[in-house]
Amino acid sequence: MTQALPQPVADATAPSPSGPVSARRHPRRPGTVVVYVILTVIAVIYVYPFLIQVATSFKTNAEAATNTLSLVPQTWTTAAYERLFLRSDFPVWFRNSVIVTLVVTVGRVLIDSLAGYALARLRFRGRAIIFAGLVAVMAVPNVVLLIPKFLVIKQLGIYNSFAGLIIPLFADAAGVFIMKNFFESIPVSVEEAARIDGAGPLRVWWSIVLPMATPALVTIVILSFQGSWNELAHFIVASQDPQLVTLTKGVAQLASGQLSQGTEYPIKLAAAAIMTIPVAVLFFVFQRRIMNVSTGAVKE
Amino acid sequence: MTTATAPTGTTTPTRAARRRRSGLRRGQNATGWMFVAPMLVVLGLFLVVPVLMAAWVSLSDWSGRGSPLSSDVGFVGTENYTDLLVGGGLATKDFGTALRNNAYYVLLVVPLQTALSLFLASLVNRKLLRGRGLFRTAFYFPSVTSTVAITVLWLFLFSASGAVNSVLAWFGVNGPNWFNDPRGVLQLLLGWLGVDAAPSPLSGHGFLGITWWDWLAGPSVAMTAYILMAIFTTSGTFMLLFLAALQAISGDVEEAAIMDGTSPWQRFRYVTLPMLRPTVFTVVTLGLIGAWQVFDQIYTGTQGGPAKTTLTPAYLSYNSAFNNQQWGRGAAIAFLLFAIVIVFALVQRWLLRERAVPRRKRWNVVGAPPASATAAPGAPGALGPSGERSPSREGDTPHGPGTSGPTARGGAR
Numbered sequence: 001m002t003q004a005l006p007q008p009v010a011d012a013t014a015p016s017p018s019g020p021v022s023a024r025r026h027p028r029r030p031g032t033v034v035v036y037v038i039l040t041v042i043a044v045i046y047v048y049p050f051l052i053q054v055a056t057s058f059k060t061n062a063e064a065a066t067n068t069l070s071l072v073p074q075t076w077t078t079a080a081y082e083r084l085f086l087r088s089d090f091p092v093w094f095r096n097s098v099i100v101t102l103v104v105t106v107g108r109v110l111i112d113s114l115a116g117y118a119l120a121r122l123r124f125r126g127r128a129i130i131f132a133g134l135v136a137v138m139a140v141p142n143v144v145l146l147i148p149k150f151l152v153i154k155q156l157g158i159y160n161s162f163a164g165l166i167i168p169l170f171a172d173a174a175g176v177f178i179m180k181n182f183f184e185s186i187p188v189s190v191e192e193a194a195r196i197d198g199a200g201p202l203r204v205w206w207s208i209v210l211p212m213a214t215p216a217l218v219t220i221v222i223l224s225f226q227g228s229w230n231e232l233a234h235f236i237v238a239s240q241d242p243q244l245v246t247l248t249k250g251v252a253q254l255a256s257g258q259l260s261q262g263t264e265y266p267i268k269l270a271a272a273a274i275m276t277i278p279v280a281v282l283f284f285v286f287q288r289r290i291m292n293v294s295t296g297a298v299k300e
Numbered sequence: 301m302t303t304a305t306a307p308t309g310t311t312t313p314t315r316a317a318r319r320r321r322s323g324l325r326r327g328q329n330a331t332g333w334m335f336v337a338p339m340l341v342v343l344g345l346f347l348v349v350p351v352l353m354a355a356w357v358s359l360s361d362w363s364g365r366g367s368p369l370s371s372d373v374g375f376v377g378t379e380n381y382t383d384l385l386v387g388g389g390l391a392t393k394d395f396g397t398a399l400r401n402n403a404y405y406v407l408l409v410v411p412l413q414t415a416l417s418l419f420l421a422s423l424v425n426r427k428l429l430r431g432r433g434l435f436r437t438a439f440y441f442p443s444v445t446s447t448v449a450i451t452v453l454w455l456f457l458f459s460a461s462g463a464v465n466s467v468l469a470w471f472g473v474n475g476p477n478w479f480n481d482p483r484g485v486l487q488l489l490l491g492w493l494g495v496d497a498a499p500s501p502l503s504g505h506g507f508l509g510i511t512w513w514d515w516l517a518g519p520s521v522a523m524t525a526y527i528l529m530a531i532f533t534t535s536g537t538f539m540l541l542f543l544a545a546l547q548a549i550s551g552d553v554e555e556a557a558i559m560d561g562t563s564p565w566q567r568f569r570y571v572t573l574p575m576l577r578p579t580v581f582t583v584v585t586l587g588l589i590g591a592w593q594v595f596d597q598i599y600t601g602t603q604g605g606p607a608k609t610t611l612t613p614a615y616l617s618y619n620s621a622f623n624n625q626q627w628g629r630g631a632a633i634a635f636l637l638f639a640i641v642i643v644f645a646l647v648q649r650w651l652l653r654e655r656a657v658p659r660r661k662r663w664n665v666v667g668a669p670p671a672s673a674t675a676a677p678g679a680p681g682a683l684g685p686s687g688e689r690s691p692s693r694e695g696d697t698p699h700g701p702g703t704s705g706p707t708a709r710g711g712a713r
Contacts, residue, residue, distance in 0.1 A: 032428075039423055043438040046532070050441070052463055053453050068456075068463045115339035124332025130340070137347045141641050143593040143614040144634045147621045148350030151357065151368055156345070168346040176339055201331040230446035232596045237622070248448045252600040255452045265456050272449035283444045291436050291540070 050276075057081070057270035064265040080266040090271065092243060093250035097229060097275075099162065100246060104169045104228040109220050111170055116179025117209055121188065122201070131180075138173040143233065150237040164238045165246070169228050175220050182216035183209070222286055226279055247275045358631035368627070380632035388509060391629060395636075396508030398611045402594060404519035405612070406644075409530045410587040417535040417583065418576070421542035422568070436543075440536035447596035450533055455479060455601055458525045478525045482607035484517025485524055520609030526597055534590065538583045545579040546572070581652050588644050592637065613637045 051071055056064050057080050059073040067074065084090040118124070119131055149168055150159075158164035194208050195201075210217070232248040239245075245253075251271045283290065353368065361376045362368040384395045424435050442450065457463045458478035465475030476483075490496075497503075502513040519527060549572065557567045573580075595614040598604060604611040604619070613633055621630025 035423060035426070035429070039429075039435050042420070043435055046438045046442060046536075049453055049457055049463075052457070056456065064456075065461065068459075068461060069466045111338045111342065114335045118332045118335030122328045122332040122335065124329040127332060130336060134343075137343055139642075140347060140351065141589060141593050141638060143595050143617070144638045145347065145350055145354075146595075146614075146618055147357070147627065147631050147634055148354035149346060150622075151353045152345060152350045155353075155367065155369075167342065170338075170342040171346045173343060173347075201328075201335075205335070226444060230448070232446070232448055232599065233618075236599070236618075248446055248596075251452060252448045252596075255448070255455060255600050256603060263459070265459075268452050269456060272452040276445045276449050279444045279446070280441075283441070287437065291433065291440065 053269050053273055057266050057273050059266055061264055061266060064269075065263065077266075080264075080270040083267055084270055084274070089242065089245065089250065090274075093245050093247045094274075096165075096244060097247040100165050100169070101225055101228045101278075103166050105221055105224040107166070107170045108172050108175055108224040109217055112172055112175035112179045112220055113210060113213060113217065114205065115176045116181075117183055117205055119176070119180045120183035121191070134173050134176060138177070146233055146237050149234065153238055160239045160241045160244065162244070165235060165244060168234060168238065169231065172224065175223065178219055178223075179213070179216055182213060186212060218286065218289060222282065222290065225282055229275075229279055247271075251275055354631045354634060357627055358635055360628050362627045364621075364625045364627050376628065380628040381636070383629065384632055384636065385508070393509035394608065394611065394616060395613070395633065396506075396510045397514075397608050398613045398616045399508065399640075400510065400515055400517075401519065401523055401609060402592060402612045405523060405527055405530070405594060406588065406591040408519065408527050409534075409591045410584060412527075413531045413534050413538060413587055414580065414583050416531060417538035418542050418580075420535060420539045421546055422572075424539070425543055425546045436539075439539055442533045443536035445533070447533070448600050450529060451597045451600040454525060454529045454597075476521045479522050479602055480606050481521035482605075482609045484520055484609070486516055486518025488521075489518075520606070522602055522606055522610050526594070526601075526610060529597065530591065530594075534587070538587070541579055541583055542576065545576050549575050577652070581649075584648055584652065585645055588648060589641055592641050592644065613640075 052069070055071045055073060056068075058076050058078065059067070060075055060077055060079070063074055119127060119134075153159050153164045153168065156164075158167065190212070191204050191208055194204050199208075230248060231246075232252060235246045235249045251268070254271055255268055357368050358380055359375060359377060360368065361374045361379075366372075383389065383391045385392065420439050423429075424432050424439070426432075429435075458465075460477040460480075462478075464478070468475040499513075502516065503511050506512055507515065553571060553575075554567060557571045562570070593614050594612040595618065598610055598612055598615040599618070602610045604615055614637060617630045617633035617637065619630075620626045620633060
């Protein structure tokens with residue numbers, strides 16, 4: 001990544017509002033070079049571990065333990081991947097993670113947008129109380145809920161089932177908040193026109209409001225996908241069925257040695273690398289949305 | 301929380317809008333409840349009810365068999381809490397150890413990640429920087445991966461002959477066996493200064509079952525590896541928050557400061573930093589809340605070892621309940637942790653409170669145009685903690701002609 005660094009020289013002549021003054025006071029080039037050096041060093045520190053991770057997953061066990069820094073395996077081997085996919089439960093974990101993540105994401109999009117729309121637009125009795133409650137539950141830390149969630153899941157009889165893995169993750173106060181804020185920021189006139197034309201509230205929500213809310217819905221999709229794909233604690237307490245293990249739980253148990261002996265780093269790192277791929281793809285697909293923090297100024 | 305500050309000066313358009321829409325209000329009660337019903341059911345079932353149930357369990361002697369609500373579960377009052385806080389037994393000792401470990405974690409992670417993310421943000425915020433996108437991507441990428449995957453990687457990097465120790469060896473440093481090293485960092489430093497054994501006033505007395513000398517041990521070498529990991533993975537997210545705030549600062553302000561003959565450091569210290577106060581507040585709050593909930597990495601990695609120096613309250617709570625069947629104690633730990641998080645958030649709020657700067661004054665300088673406020677919820681600088689960010693911004697900027705008036709008012713109060 002870092003080889004692509006351009007020469008900083010060209011910047012010296014680029015126009016900028018503060019350019020002329022600061023250029024005279026603090027000669028630009030030495031400072032700029034220092035900034036590039038610092039940035040490059042930090043970027044290497046941030047990226048190199050992931051390169052090591054991928055490289056090591058193709059090394060033999062022996063080489064992984066001795067030759068830890070190199071990015072090129074002396075003997076290439078896909079043994080770790082073969083073992084993961086052909087002789088372990090890894091495919092089952094992967095399937096479970098996919099199912100849970102997709103259902104949770106769809107569910108959150110529907111629930112969050114319905115509730116957010118109602119809180120932003122519809123005037124009904126008790127709305128203020130609901131909103132206050134929403135803010136309150138957002139303050140409850142997740143980890144505090146581990147034991148309590150288990151108790152309720154047991155009580156409801158959905159322990160050791162996909163329902164137990166999925167339904168509790170629908171709870172997403174922050175998402176409702178994001179949707180509510182979004183709806184408050186867009187004009188109400190289009191919906192009113194539709195309502196005057198005789199469309200019912202559900203119809204207005206489905207065919208007018210949801211399409212308009214795409215930017216906010218994308219945010220919800222990113223957050224839910226990432227959140228449920230990376231979730232661990234909930235899956236630990238929601239089931240103990242080996243058939244319902246998700247990637248995070250499976251890989252965590254693999255890492256802590258509950259499933260394999262010794263320090264077989266290639267297989268662990270291969271598993272970790274594969275579970276990173278879907279979120280990495282999501283990240284690169286929506287990269288411009290995620291990184292472009294000033295969407296207000298420049299429309300995409 | 302922050303929404304309580306939503307602007308109130310919008311009553312006039314509110315009334316007009318209400319009158320205009322009053323014809324449409326009929327039937328909205330039923331529809332409104334129908335729309336929020338799914339959310340109420342899941343939040344109620346999996347957030348509110350659990351907390352109430354756990355509150356009961358923390359006061360009971362439930363052993364994990366049958367329903368905690370059945371009649372043969374005994375009420376033991378505050379016994380679970382007193383066991384942890386003043387019992388003096390192993391429970392107190394473990395809880396005290398977990399608190400100490402996590403306290404050092406918070407003490408180091410929160411300031412360091414805040415400083416690093418602000419530093420990274422101000423570096424990549426330069427308008428003339430080539431390859432900004434690349435750098436931002438590199439810094440943000442660790443934030444999208446799961447804690448489990450990063451922990452697996454960290455266990456490898458910080459193994460005895462791992463990459464980190466190989467790099468340290470270049471500089472002639474003989475690296476420790478990170479995740480197996482229970483020695484406290486502060487005690488190591490004291491050891492180098494010649495203080496090997498505890499002075500008797502420190503070893504004789506203690507708090508929560510462990511001696512003052514042990515409280516002063518500092519984070520263990522193993523915990524230090526986790527601290528580095530936390531900084532590595534969260535700095536990207538917070539960098540985006542700072543970046544958004546930096547870009548909202550108008551160029552005019554900086555230009556004026558330059559005209560006044562300030563140095564870059566002075567500009568940062570006296571112009572930029574004060575304007576970033578709301579973001580610093582958000583980042584520190586989120587950092588504190590996150591740093592007290594260390595669970596995933598401990599479960600994946602060391603499971604509390606070596607010598608309990610990576611035990612955290614969250615993991616201890618899980619372990620007591622699910623592995624040792626002491627459900628009451630586990631739930632009690634969870635509630636104590638909840639209390640700690642709240643206390644820290646409040647103290648922090650008080651420390652970072654506005655001093656002598658009238659609120660309205662800031663509006664002029666921050667002055668995000670209404671257009672950006674409109675796009676904010678959809679803009680996933682919003683990633684992660686955006687739920688916190690958007691409302692706080694909303695309170696700080698005068699925005700929303702018309703549309704936000706009635707709803708913000710009705711919603712926040």
